[in-house]
Amino acid sequence: MSRYLVTMDGKIKMTTATHKTPNESEVVMTELVLPNDTNTLNNLMGGRLLHMMDIASAVCAQRHSRSIVVTASVDNVSFAQPIALGEVVTLKAKVTRAFNSSMEVFIEVTAEDIPNGKLKQSNSAYYTFVAVDDAGKPRRVPEVTPETAVEKSHYEGALRRRQMRLVLANRMKPQEANELKAIFFDE
Numbered sequence: 001m002s003r004y005l006v007t008m009d010g011k012i013k014m015t016t017a018t019h020k021t022p023n024e025s026e027v028v029m030t031e032l033v034l035p036n037d038t039n040t041l042n043n044l045m046g047g048r049l050l051h052m053m054d055i056a057s058a059v060c061a062q063r064h065s066r067s068i069v070v071t072a073s074v075d076n077v078s079f080a081q082p083i084a085l086g087e088v089v090t091l092k093a094k095v096t097r098a099f100n101s102s103m104e105v106f107i108e109v110t111a112e113d114i115p116n117g118k119l120k121q122s123n124s125a126y127y128t129f130v131a132v133d134d135a136g137k138p139r140r141v142p143e144v145t146p147e148t149a150v151e152k153s154h155y156e157g158a159l160r161r162r163q164m165r166l167v168l169a170n171r172m173k174p175q176e177a178n179e180l181k182a183i184f185f186d187e
């Protein structure tokens with residue numbers, strides 16, 4: 001896994017990163033809602049928003065892993081408030097935790113009505129991406145080192161969410177999901 005550093009004397013150096021912070025791969029993407037993006041109520045279509053979210057969070061996972069990534073799963077998407085034609089959508093994606101070849105990315109969407117100066121939280125979701133090689137085979141990714149209190153909280157919860165989605169996808173036996181058992185049952 002390589003990344004580039006500019007040294008004090010201005011030279012560009014390639015380094016190997018085994019850990020990266022969420023800030024190193026953060027993505028902020030801004031889109032204007034145009035007529036082609038809307039439904040018959042003149043609001044942004046859910047599928048169009050999911051597409052934007054997939055792109056922003058995939059770029060974030062690519063930056064973290066410096067690799068091709070594929071979407072493995074998406075969870076906790078809900079559309080709390082409609083986003084209207086002409087509003088500006090801002091998507092902010094940050095990697096919360098990485099495992100072996102997979103990474104969880106948290107994405108938050110806000111919508112801004114610029115003429116009226118109104119900003120609203122629209123929705124958020126967790127995406128899971130898997131880094132793959134040219135043959136589509138999963139490959140190892142750097143670990144995440146959370147820095148802020150919010151990043152640490154996302155990091156802590158990521159193992160629980162991973163077990164939940166793997167159980168639901170029939171990829172993990174419920175009895176092996178120790179993090180989930182700790183929530184539901186006293187030891």
Ligand SMILES: CC(C)(COP(=O)(O)OP(=O)(O)OC[C@H]1O[C@@H](n2cnc3c(N)ncnc32)[C@H](O)[C@@H]1OP(=O)(O)O)[C@@H](O)C(=O)NCCC(=O)NCCS
Nearest residue numbers: 070071072073099100101102103128130138165166169171
């Ligand atoms: C995701 C994919 C690469 C996993 O391949 P696989 O051969 O099953 O690989 P593995 O069983 O070794 O799992 C690899 C990783 O994927 C994770 N994974 C697999 N399915 C998952 C799911 N449903 N949710 C979350 N993570 C999942 C595993 O937990 C594992 O993570 P880890 O390496 O960090 O422990 C493969 O299923 C795939 O290519 N799917 C299609 C992806 C795609 O086309 N996405 C766009 C869809 S619109």
